Amino acid sequence: KAGVTQTPRYLIKTRGQQVTLSCSPISGHRSVSWYQQTPGQGLQFLFEYFSETQRNKGNFPGRFSGRQFSNSRSEMNVSTLELGDSALYLCASSLVGSQETQYFGPGTRLLVL
Amino acid sequence: GIQVEQSPPDLILQEGANSTLRCNFSDSVNNLQWFHQNPWGQLINLFYIPSGTKQNGRLSATTVATERYSLLYISSSQTTDSGVYFCAVSGYSTLTFGKGTMLLVSP
Numbered sequence: 001k002a003g004v005t006q007t008p009r010y011l012i013k014t015r016g017q018q019v020t021l022s023c024s025p026i027s028g029h030r031s032v033s034w035y036q037q038t039p040g041q042g043l044q045f046l047f048e049y050f051s052e053t054q055r056n057k058g059n060f061p062g063r064f065s066g067r068q069f070s071n072s073r074s075e076m077n078v079s080t081l082e083l084g085d086s087a088l089y090l091c092a093s094s095l096v097g098s099q100e101t102q103y104f105g106p107g108t109r110l111l112v113l
Numbered sequence: 114g115i116q117v118e119q120s121p122p123d124l125i126l127q128e129g130a131n132s133t134l135r136c137n138f139s140d141s142v143n144n145l146q147w148f149h150q151n152p153w154g155q156l157i158n159l160f161y162i163p164s165g166t167k168q169n170g171r172l173s174a175t176t177v178a179t180e181r182y183s184l185l186y187i188s189s190s191q192t193t194d195s196g197v198y199f200c201a202v203s204g205y206s207t208l209t210f211g212k213g214t215m216l217l218v219s220p
Contacts, residue, residue, distance in 0.1 A: 104157075
């Protein structure tokens, strides 16, 4: 089975712009979660989607949003980018949720200038 | 939410040495995973171990759920073991990560 894929792998944006990141889960997995990793805050949960519905949301401002499509692929969007949004964004998939093994993609490195 | 503490924060070993990494958590959990993050940022599953003991080659892990801790053992370490090791737990909600143990194995 192919693993979790994320696109793009690297991205450079400027403050004020918006960005969309994509995640394709392992085939058959219906739960997709997003995490932000920074040197200062570590790995922080952004949100989880299951069957096209947001099931959980972390403590991030409304500029961070996401969605999931009927094929379980997920996108996350960050609007009005700030310098502090520079991070590694990781996506994880599982069959049904966080109480089972999570499989992570390679991540998208976002640099905001 | 659940608090996760990992120790030690940093560890330097010579190739061939053994090590033990610890993960303490503040509440009962339904999921506990150990990950190795490689230099490119990829989180690689090592173990799914909410309780009990598992072994995979030179790595093994033990979780004592009643005492709220988990241990990751690395035996005969190799330079390729270098990287950051994360423990992550969840109760009925989302996965919470510890701050990790950075391991450097020198030849």
